Amino acid sequence: MRKVSIEAPAKINLGLRITGVRSDGFHSLESIFSTVTLTDEITVSLNPRVSRVSLTCTGIPSPTDENNLVWKAAQAFMNEADVKDRDGISITLHKNIPSPGGLGGGSSDAAAVLLALRDLTGIRINLTPLGERLGSDVPFFLLRAGSAFVTGRGEVLKEMVLPHFHCVLVHSGEKIPTPAAFKLWDEHRGDLTEACPISNYTALKFGAWHEGKPFPVRLDNHFLTLLHGRYPGVTRTAEELSRLTGDWGLSGSGPAFYALFRSENEAKEAEEHLAGKFPWVFRCQSR
Numbered sequence: 527m528r529k530v531s532i533e534a535p536a537k538i539n540l541g542l543r544i545t546g547v548r549s550d551g552f553h554s555l556e557s558i559f560s561t562v563t564l565t566d567e568i569t570v571s572l573n574p575r576v577s578r579v580s581l582t583c584t585g586i587p588s589p590t591d592e593n594n595l596v597w598k599a600a601q602a603f604m605n606e607a608d609v610k611d612r613d614g615i616s617i618t619l620h621k622n623i624p625s626p627g628g629l630g631g632g633s634s635d636a637a638a639v640l641l642a643l644r645d646l647t648g649i650r651i652n653l654t655p656l657g658e659r660l661g662s663d664v665p666f667f668l669l670r671a672g673s674a675f676v677t678g679r680g681e682v683l684k685e686m687v688l689p690h691f692h693c694v695l696v697h698s699g700e701k702i703p704t705p706a707a708f709k710l711w712d713e714h715r716g717d718l719t720e721a722c723p724i725s726n727y728t729a730l731k732f733g734a735w736h737e738g739k740p741f742p743v744r745l746d747n748h749f750l751t752l753l754h755g756r757y758p759g760v761t762r763t764a765e766e767l768s769r770l771t772g773d774w775g776l777s778g779s780g781p782a783f784y785a786l787f788r789s790e791n792e793a794k795e796a797e798e799h800l801a802g803k804f805p806w807v808f809r810c811q812s813r
């Protein structure tokens with residue numbers, strides 16, 4: 527039985543601005559997505575002994591039925607590629623990326639499954655529309671890029687190069703559903719002072735961060751302004767990180783945060799400092 531093993535990386539958002547509401551009800555945004563070396567591990571095989579989709583999960587507990595985006599992705603691929611009379615699909619998922627977190631874990635898993643199934647079946651359907659229907663962040667993960675400047679609902683992507691960084695991720699354990707975070711924007715957008723556009727991204731390629739200059743991206747996130755003071759874990763994490771470095775930010779709609787470091791030693795020190803204070807702390811680097 528042929529199988530494909532694939533890593534599904536987490537992403538962080540280096541700055542995020544919500545720019546409006548679209549006619550389809552989704553919000554348009556502007557952000558830089560950057561993948562890091564925190565990954566879920568996925569193995570996919572075509573299996574004549576199972577019917578439809580069979581999912582086994584280890585690591586951080588996750589659903590093993592249609593409530594898991596991995597399951598939905600496999601089913602969507604089968605329907606789209608019209609392979610219903612063929613073998614079932616066996617998937618094992620080892621979950622390392624906390625969810626919800628703003629780290630794109632579920633979307634990255636879904637993209638990985640779509641790519642693995644295209645490889646296994648040899649059926650070369652266009653995965654992007656399929657990915658968009660599964661989740662706004664899935665198109666980014668289908669790109670398999672290190673970093674991209676992202677607009678639209680998340681589907682307009684321009685691949686880009688950033689300086690290599692070490693980072694420490696922190697999760698307070700708080701749960702913030704993505705729709706609830708967007709609803710805060712709908713209700714309180716008037717409270718936001720207009721953050722700087724992130725669109726001058728071409729300058730980033732030449733950023734001299736490793737020579738001590740400021741990180742070449744504004745790390746402001748509209749969600750941080752909205753969640754700060756409303757979610758105690760967000761407030762506490764922001765306060766703790768700002769004592770450590772200026773180069774930190776909220777990832778997506780949270781509640782995971784990241785702090786960026788130029789060297790592994792600085793990142794290790796920060797990891798040690800934060801480890802006893804938060805339930806989940808993870809040191810990694812850009813991919």
Ligand code: C5P
Nearest residue numbers: 551552553554661662663679704705708
């Ligand atoms: O696409 P995804 O499944 O990540 O979206 C979850 C929810 O977050 C959507 O149902 C929508 O309420 C909100 N959302 C949005 N605009 C986006 C992404 C998500 O309004 N660009």
